[in-house]
Each structure stands twice: as C-alpha cells, then as structure tokens.
Amino acid sequence: MRPTRLTALALTTTAAALTTLGATAAPPRPALPEPTGALPIGHTRLHLVDHQRPDPWVPQQPRELMTTLWYPTAHPDRPPAPYLTPAESRATLDYLEGLPELPDDTLSTTRTHAHTNAPPTAPTLPLIVLSPGFKQPRAALTGLAEDLASRGYTVAAIGHNYESVATEFPDGRLTTCLACELNDQTTVQRTRADDVTFLLNELPERTPLRPNRIGMAGHSTGGASTTQVLHNDPRVTAGINLDGTFAPPLTDDLDRPFMLIGAPAHRPGGIDHTWDTSWTHLTGWRRWLTVAATDHASFTDFSSLFEQLGSKLPGEDLDSHRTTKITRDYVAAFFDHHLRGLPQPLLDGPTPHNPEVIFEHHDQR
Template structure:
C-alpha cells in the first residue's frame, strides 16, 4: 500500500499507510522556521504521573517480521499514578527515533532530532502509588511509535489508570532496545501484500496477550493493577487490533477503536463486551470505509459510534500538537490540535470510567452542547 503524506489539524500526518484508512490528504506549505520545542498538555487528573519501560521477550513464537530474531521482543512503556511530581521528565523519544520517524515520513521542515526535544509530563522511573487500579493497553497506528499516544496515556494515568503502551517491533520506524539497538520498520516493505492488515492485527493481539501474561512478573509495580479490569485503546490499525485482541482474549473487557479500519472478523455470534468506535468523518455510516458498518451489527453489547467533525486521521494522536515544532502551518477547516486532544481525552476517559469503574457517564448517552463536534452514529451523523 502506498504511503500518503497529509496534513491534519496543523501537523503532518506522518506516513499514514493506506491500511490505516486515513482521511483524504490535505496540503499546506511548511512554515519557513520551526517553532521551539513542543510541550504536551498537562494531564487533567489529580495524580502525578510516572513512567518506565519494560523489555520483554516471547520465546514461544518467532518474530513475524524478522525470521532471524528467534523470538518476539517488545518494548512496553508504562504510565501510572506516581508518589511525587518532582523529578526528571521522561524523553518523548530518542534523537535517533525522531530522525528515523521524520525521514520515514518525508518530513524535512525541521531538524531530524526535533521530536526528541518534546516536553512530556511524566517523571521517569517514579515510584508507583495506588492499588487495585484498572489497566489500559494502548496500541499505535502503523509506522508510529506508542509515544505518539503519550498525551492520552499521561492523562489516563493522571486520572488513576495504569497504562501499558506497546511498541509492536518492526511495525514502526524505530524502537530502541537496551544497548542502543534500534529495530526499524521491516513491515513497511510488506504493507501492499494481500492480507497484510489481517495479519498485523492478529500479531498485535498475540502481543497484547503476551504482555498481559508477563506484566505481573516483570514489573515491580504490578501489584497496583486490578487484572479483572482491563481495556484496550488503539489508533488506526492499533484500533483494529483492539477488536482482534477482544476476540482472542477475554481478559480485555472493553475496547476503543480510534479511526481504524477493522480487519479481525468478529464471530457470527457477536462480541458482547463494550466497544466504542471514535473517528473522523471518513467513518460515517455508509461512507467509503464500510468496516465499521459491518462490525457495528456484530457488536451485541454496549456500543457507541462517535464521529468528530473536522477531525482527520491523526487528530486522535499527539501529532497535531507537534506541528509548530515541525514548522507545519495549521490547515483551515481542520479541528485545532488542542481541541482534538481535549475531545479524545474526554471521551476515552468517559468510556473507561463507565466500563472499568462502573461510573455513570451522561456524556456517552447523547450529544453534548459542550462538545458539538461529536456526533452520535448511526442515527445522528452522516448517512445511515
């Protein structure tokens, strides 16, 4: 599948694969001079946020992209409520990861290490605080690292969730392992192969199950996790992987697909656990991507289908927030980055609070005058 370069909400849509069902590309000239380092918005919850990384090896299966690897190796980034607010903030990504991501995406309007200077809010390796907290697994879009969902992850941790973000090795431009070894995107050479999307989501579902198996024994802070309350949230093909993970693993009690064409087939008997689609106008009922129409009928439990007007494919990630640092001008008619981040955080948190904490969420029952951009489908948006 040919990769597209688009501009969304004032940022470059960094090398979105066609398997990700992007919104139609828009064009904008880059600013002549990039702005200073970007800073992610502060978490809205009451808790300080800590973060750490785990490196796991699944010797029971080979890496699906690298036959010479001998085992599937994963980097898992954890965000969680912490006991203190002070301390060094975690890096957004390394200079080399920034370089490979920008080069792979065709972005040349800023120095290649620009994204490594993005300011985050989480304290690196801070002591965890809290107990019996729900767990949220995050899965990013194709070619993107899980750091592209950092704003959402930090916000959920600040609200009292433990978040486990998975970098699916060789499916993004760069993942750094101990010793400085960088795993690059081998899958990028295969994304036009027949059945590519279905294969990716099945591999990601296996990654999720493995992480859920190993997290209790690999992370010292795992005692704070309530393993009976697990959800998964993904963007693009990571959202499609949420469907695949729920079909494969009953431990995933609820899921959200943010603007991802779905590939995993839901059994004819349906999927009865809570699920929410949240996307751009490319995903209106009866639109050009029919996968949500197909799967909507097979979701037999609590479900919602939300469409954000003026959103584009990357509006659910950090990438619009980084536009200024990359020297990319905003695009007229596209949802502003700060508003897209606010809506994403608000509706994801409402879904998780309802289904992992049993807290009533009127926001999810009908359109809100405070959030007029959010349409409830299939009856109240687009074509039905």
C-alpha cells in the same frame, strides 16, 4: 555625539529585528498538552522478550517488545521522561509528511509531563493498553496516556516491533518497519493480539503493578486489532477503536463494550465501509462517534505537535486543542464507565458543549 531621534529609532528597529531573527532561528521545542487529572505521573520502559514465540517478521528471532508504562506517582521529583530517543526522533521526522525542516532531535526534546522511573503509588489500578497505528511509534499516544494516568489509571503503550518506523532497544539497536514491506494486515492484527496477551502475562512478573480491570484502546491498526484482543483474551473487558479501518471487517459477534471514534471518512455510507459492516457484530454496549473536521491522525499527539511546529495535519480543520480535549474526555468517560462503574452522561448522546461530536449510532444499554 548624541544620537538623533531618527538614529535611535533605527537602532531600536534593528535590535528588534535581530531579536526576532534570533527567536525565529531558535530550535523549536514543542510540548504535549497538560494532563487534566490531579495526579503526578510516573513513567518507565520495559524490554520484553517472548522466547516461546518467533517474530513473524524475522522468524529466526524471538518476539521482542518495547513497552512504555505511565501511572500515578507520589514522587514528581524524578527527571522528565523523554518523548522519543534521538535515533527514534530522526526516523520519525523522516516518516512524517507536511512538516518544515526541523532539527533531528525535535521529538527527543519534546516536553512531556511524566517522571522517569518514579515508583507507583497504588500498584492495583485499572489498566489501559494502548496500541499505535501502523508505522507509528508507541509514543504517538503519549498525550492520551499521560492524561489517563493523571486520572488514576495505569497505562501501557506497546511498541509492536518491526511495525514502526523506529523502535530503539536498551542496547542501542534500532529496528525499522519490516512489516511495511508486506503490509499483511491479517498477520499484523493477529500478532498485536498475541503481543497484548504476552504483555498481560509479563506485567505482574516484571513490575509491582497488579491490574484489577483491563481495557484497551488503539489508533488506526491498533484500534482495529483491539477487537481481536477482546475476542482472544477474556481479561480485556472493554475496547475503543480510534479511526481504525477493520481489515478485514468483523464477522464474529463481540458482546463486550466497544466504542468507535473517528473522522468523517468513517461515517455511515462514507469512504470506509468496514465500520458499517462491523457495527452489526458489536452486540454489547456500543457507541459510534464522528468528530467533525478531523482526519486520521487527529486522535494522536501529531495534531498538537504539527501545530506547534508550524504546520497542520493534512485534512484536519479542527483546532488541535479541541481535538485533544474531545479525544481525552470521551476515552476517559468510556473507561470510567466500564472499568470503574461510574455513570457518564457524556456518553448518552449529543451535548451542546461538544458540537463537533456526532453520535452516529448508539444504544441505550
């Protein structure tokens, strides 16, 4: 018996519904935004142990760090780099708020654009050190790191041990955020500055990389601690604070190039007064930019990842594609200007191409 038109329509509708159901039930696999530079990216991880320094959170142990490196490579045939390990993915999903229930491996299967253990093409390149926010994994700045590496930088993201919800070491140990129990930001920032100095000492000993100029950027606590790194280590010549509250505010002058990029909460006279107080102590080249309709985590991978996972960062109204592009463009322009000596009109003032970016203060230096 041939199916009637109504029966055929019902069968088609049922098949479409089953297809939709299957598509809905498929585990999400988000991807980081594509890098904008032309160069393929290599990726490797370093396990570093400072036997001369006890860990401030576990004093009976030496200070240990996991660091991720990205750099240009001529060998884009190596396996894709993982975003997080499965154990780190589980712990990070537990930490993040506002997401639907997701498989534990969602962030360990997130697609990246770097190639594991691919050799670097040019060991002598400018280096940018990245420091994540308090509690956040170092992977939270992977999208920015990949973009900078694709533009010809070496990038090192430091995992500050016991200051993240999860850091997995090569032997399978998973450390958690012991520092969160104390929330001693003075010790956190001092420790992070020491971590950066140790990394810079170890990098030429442990890798073929020989940075010729060094800058630093960080998000949240990582951004606030960048000023302390510039005060302590003359090798680091320029820095960026991405939405980090200065705790405490700056009291000593800093004459090296520095840029503040943040959400509206940091605007002059806004909720966070530490930028107002600290601004006068930035005595070198300086910029203070607000990105409208953003929130604290907008300058990390979580803006894009949340959107792909069916949610939105609390407080963020700007589309994640715009947030990502603005963050990448202004960070790259800053380092191109100060580490490579390339003029960057983007940093001179407001532009109609980026109406969301407000120049609160800037000096024509």
